[in-house]
Amino acid sequence: AQSVTQPDIHITVSEGASLELRCNYSYGATPYLFWYVQSPGQGLQLLLKYFSGDTLVQGIKGFEAEFKRSQSSFNLRKPSVHWSDAAEYFCAVAGYSTLTFGKGTMLLVSP
Amino acid sequence: EAGVTQFPSHSVIEKGQTVTLRCDPISGHDNLYWYRRVMGKEIKFLLHFVKESKQDESGMPNNRFLAERTGGTYSTLKVQPAELEDSGVYFCASSQVAGRIYEQYFGPGTRLTVT
Numbered sequence: 001a002q003s004v005t006q007p008d009i010h011i012t013v014s015e016g017a018s019l020e021l022r023c024n025y026s027y028g029a030t031p032y033l034f035w036y037v038q039s040p041g042q043g044l045q046l047l048l049k050y051f052s053g054d055t056l057v058q059g060i061k062g063f064e065a066e067f068k069r070s071q072s073s074f075n076l077r078k079p080s081v082h083w084s085d086a087a088e089y090f091c092a093v094a095g096y097s098t099l100t101f102g103k104g105t106m107l108l109v110s111p
Numbered sequence: 112e113a114g115v116t117q118f119p120s121h122s123v124i125e126k127g128q129t130v131t132l133r134c135d136p137i138s139g140h141d142n143l144y145w146y147r148r149v150m151g152k153e154i155k156f157l158l159h160f161v162k163e164s165k166q167d168e169s170g171m172p173n174n175r176f177l178a179e180r181t182g183g184t185y186s187t188l189k190v191q192p193a194e195l196e197d198s199g200v201y202f203c204a205s206s207q208v209a210g211r212i213y214e215q216y217f218g219p220g221t222r223l224t225v226t
Contacts, residue, residue, distance in 0.1 A: 004153075032212060043115060044154075044202065044217035051212055090154065097142070097167065097209040101154040 002027045002093050006102035013081050014110050021076040021105050023091030032094040033074045035065055038104075039087040047089075050074060061085070083109045113137065115218035117203050123224045129191040132221045136185070136205030142166075143186050144206075144215060145178060149199040157201075160186060161209060193225045 005024045013019050025031055032051050036044040048059025055067040065076045074091060086109045092099040116135045124130050136143045145157040157176070158168040162183035171178070175194070180186040190197050200222050204215040 036217070041219060043219045044204075046214055046216075049214070094212070097159050098144070098156040098170075099146075099154075099215060100156070101146075103151070103153050 002031075002095060002100045004091050004093055004100055004102035006089075006091055006105050008105045009103070010106045010108065012108040012110055015083050016080050019076075019078045019081045019085070019107070021089050021091075021107070023074045023076065023102060024072050025074060025091070025093045026072065027093050031074075033065075033067065034092045034094065034099065035059065035063070035074075035076050036090045036092060036101075037061075037087045038090065044090065047076070081107075081109055083111075085109060115203055115205050115216050117201075117218040117221050119221060120219065121222045121224075123226065124193055125226055126195055127192045129189065130193055130223060132188045132190075132201050132223070134186045134188070134203030134218060136203070137207075137216055140205035140207050140216075141183065142206045142209045142215075143180060144204040145186070145188055146202040146204065147199050148202065148220075149196070152199075154202065157188075159209070166209070190223070193223075195225050198223055198225045 003026045034049045035047040048057050050057045050067045088104045088106045090104045091102045118133045143160040148154040156170040159166045160180045163180050177189045200220040202220045204217045206213045206215045
C-alpha cells in the first residue's frame with residue numbers, strides 16, 4: 001500500500017532563511033507526487049507536482065521540490081522564507097483517483 | 112471562477128446527534144471527493160463520486176456515514192449518529208477528470224467537533 005512520511009511535525013525558520021521540508025514516499029510504481037499548502041481558513045492549495053521528466057520541479061510562490069528515486073524522497077525547498085509562508089504543508093502521492101497524504105508539517109516563521 | 116465551497120465551516124454537536132455537511136464542487140467538475148483529517152493524523156480519503164455515482168467508497172469508516180450526490184452537482188455527507196471519534200476536519204475536493212495526473216481542487220474544510 002502507498003504511504004507518505006513527513007518526519008517533521010513543526011519547523012521554525014527565521015524570515016529570509018532557507019527552508020527544506022522532508023517527504024518520503026512508498027509506492028509500487030512510478031509515483032505521482034504533490035505538495036499542498038493550507039493557510040488558516042483556506043483550502044489546500046497545490047504548490048507543485050511531479051509526474052515525470054526533470055526531477056527538479058518548480059512551483060508557485062517560489063517553491064521547488066526535488067524527486068530522488070533512490071531515496072524515495074520529494075523534499076520541498078525555498079531559498080528565502082517570507083512571513084506569509086507560515087502554514088501547514090502536505091506531501092501526497094496519487095493512486096488512481098485518490099491522494100494519500102503525509103501528516104503535514106507546520107511551518108512557523110520567526111521575525 | 113468560484114472554488115470548492117463547503118458548509119458549514121464549523122459544527123459542534125453532541126454525541127448521538129446527526130450532522131450533514133455540504134460540498135459544492137467547481138462548476139463542471141464531474142469528480143467529487145471527500146477526505147477527513149482526524150486531529151494529529153493524516154488527511155484520509157473517504158470516497159469518490161463520478162457525477163452521481165459512487166466510484167470508490169473504500170475509505171468510508173462505517174455505516175454511520177452516508178454520502179449522496181443527487182443530480183451530480185453538490186454532495187452531502189451525513190453522520191448519524193455522531194460519535195466522539197468522528198471529530199475532525201472534513202475536506203471536499205473536485206476535479207474535471209479522474210486519474211492520477213489530474214489536480215484535485217480542495218475546499219476549506221468543515222471542522223466537526225463531537226462533544
